[in-house]
Amino acid sequence: KAGVTQTPRYLIKTRGQQVTLSCSPISGHRSVSWYQQTPGQGLQFLFEYFSETQRNKGNFPGRFSGRQFSNSRSEMNVSTLELGDSALYLCASSLTGGNYGYTFGSGTRLTVV
Amino acid sequence: DAKTTQPPSMDCAEGRAANLPCNHSTISGNEYVYWYRQIHSQGPQYIIHGLKNNETNEMASLIITEDRKSSTLILPHATLRDTAVYYCIVRVPNTGNQFYFGTGTSLTVIP
Numbered sequence: 067k068a069g070v071t072q073t074p075r076y077l078i079k080t081r082g083q084q085v086t087l088s089c090s091p092i093s094g095h096r097s098v099s100w101y102q103q104t105p106g107q108g109l110q111f112l113f114e115y116f117s118e119t120q121r122n123k124g125n126f127p128g129r130f131s132g133r134q135f136s137n138s139r140s141e142m143n144v145s146t147l148e149l150g151d152s153a154l155y156l157c158a159s160s161l162t163g164g165n166y167g168y169t170f171g172s173g174t175r176l177t178v179v
Numbered sequence: 180d181a182k183t184t185q186p187p188s189m190d191c192a193e194g195r196a197a198n199l200p201c202n203h204s205t206i207s208g209n210e211y212v213y214w215y216r217q218i219h220s221q222g223p224q225y226i227i228h229g230l231k232n233n234e235t236n237e238m239a240s241l242i243i244t245e246d247r248k249s250s251t252l253i254l255p256h257a258t259l260r261d262t263a264v265y266y267c268i269v270r271v272p273n274t275g276n277q278f279y280f281g282t283g284t285s286l287t288v289i290p
Contacts, residue, residue: 108283114276114277
């Protein structure tokens with residue numbers, strides 16, 4: 067079956083712009099989590115959605131937001147981009163929230179210039 | 180904050196067993212031990228998880244000490260494709276809680 071699909075794969079944006087990233091989970095998975103990965107900070111948790119509701123949120127500013135649709139697809143938005151937002155953004159899905167852990171997508175590489 | 184401690188790097192000869200240690204001395208009774216790995220520029224890949232019994236699957240074995248304060252991931256016959264960063268994580272399952280990945284162990288399999 068198809069894995070977790072993230073689009074786009076690569077993205078270049080200018081400081082001050084906003085960006086929307088998309089994640090399609092594995093069919094039947096209802097939980098979607100987002101992580102940011104940078105060389106300096108490693109993998110950091112952004113938020114987790116389950117059945118269209120945000121259940122958990124990491125320690126990121128309000129410029130980072132997300133949502134989940136009724137078909138479990140999720141989007142994350144970053145407004146007023148800063149150079150430090152350049153990172154690999156990873157989406158992961160699971161059936162309910164992770165007994166067997168999450169299946170990660172390949173990520174979206176965002177570069178802010 | 181990550182609740183685990185791992186060596187930053189390890190080498191292993193191809194074909195030999197790779198034994199990756201992890202300390203989790205503050206693990207609570209309902210937390211499982213999970214192992215993931217990340218090959219360069221890809222998303223992390225689930226390997227195995229366990230509570231207190233040793234576990235084995237097609238990828239690896241997980242040995243958890245009786246006091247649950249440490250564990251070892253064993254790749255029985257390491258190949259070059261096993262070169263990756265390996266993360267040991269403790270977490271309560273089915274909660275939607277985040278995975279604290281920490282810095283992991285960078286394993287290099289040497290030909």
